[in-house]
Amino acid sequence: MDVKIITTEKGIAIDFDSVARDSKSQSKELYTWGQSEAEDLKDVTDRLAYLNFVQGSLATSLSDKLDTARAPLKALRDAETALQPRRNIRVGLQGQIGRLEHEQAKTNDKRIFELREQLRKAEAEDLPQEREIEVLKRKAVRESEQIKWDAIREYGEKLVLLSQAAPAIIAALPAIPPSPSSPYLGAHTTGAVRASLQRALDNYKTGHINLPPQVAASDLTRSDTQSFGESHATPSLACTPVTLILLPSILRL
Numbered sequence: 001m002d003v004k005i006i007t008t009e010k011g012i013a014i015d016f017d018s019v020a021r022d023s024k025s026q027s028k029e030l031y032t033w034g035q036s037e038a039e040d041l042k043d044v045t046d047r048l049a050y051l052n053f054v055q056g057s058l059a060t061s062l063s064d065k066l067d068t069a070r071a072p073l074k075a076l077r078d079a080e081t082a083l084q085p086r087r088n089i090r091v092g093l094q095g096q097i098g099r100l101e102h103e104q105a106k107t108n109d110k111r112i113f114e115l116r117e118q119l120r121k122a123e124a125e126d127l128p129q130e131r132e133i134e135v136l137k138r139k140a141v142r143e144s145e146q147i148k149w150d151a152i153r154e155y156g157e158k159l160v161l162l163s164q165a166a167p168a169i170i171a172a173l174p175a176i177p178p179s180p181s182s183p184y185l186g187a188h189t190t191g192a193v194r195a196s197l198q199r200a201l202d203n204y205k206t207g208h209i210n211l212p213p214q215v216a217a218s219d220l221t222r223s224d225t226q227s228f229g230e231s232h233a234t235p236s237l238a239c240t241p242v243t244l245i246l247l248p249s250i251l252r253l
Contacts, residue, residue: 009070
């Protein structure tokens with residue numbers, strides 16, 4: 001097993017972990033900025049911060065699974081490493097035989113015969129392990145790639161769910177500032193979108209990429225309709241959302 005395959009896949013996992021950190025950082029900055037703005041901006045940026053945080057959480061999960069996908073390749077590498085000293089012995093015997101045959105000296109015949117016998121014996125002893133390595137090669141490729149592509153599919157399909165939720169939240173933001181005669185009325189809509197998205201993520205199954213219907217979210221105190229600042233703050237800081245603490249473990253992704 002080429003070590004470069006394992007190390008480059010580690011690099012991909014690290015890159016997605018970096019995406020996760022940046023997405024969550026952007027989420028926090030958007031949320032924090034919106035807290036000092038008018039009610040419409042405050043609500044919409046709160047909901048969008050939630051989407052960005054979920055995106056980061058999904059990237060974290062993908063990073064972890066991509067790292068896990070390297071395990072079968074590592075098992076193959078370790079098996080080959082354990083066998084390598086035996087392979088080196090066989091290569092050495094083959095080299096000695098080749099040099100003696102090249103000399104074409106009659107006195108070398110006995111030594112060549114002895115070396116060939118040693119090589120034959122070594123090959124017979126190592127044959128079960130060599131066959132196991134061939135099985136492991138196929139097992140490693142099949143298992144590693146399956147884990148990887150299953151994870152990528154889940155990541156992609158959940159991103160599709162996020163992309164379906166985003167337009168409805170964005171559309172709730174009025175083009176002009178609300179006024180006493182035309183107050184902001186989008187909070188229930190954005191709450192319903194969040195609840196719909198959370199249900200879709202909690203009940204995700206492969207191939208299910210459509211958000212469930214958005215029901216009226218008249219109760220904005222429910223856990224699935226709460227603001228991002230409320231649902232993703234530590235209990236002691238729940239009343240002070242400006243001091244938001246991002247907790248990836250809260251989301252069940």
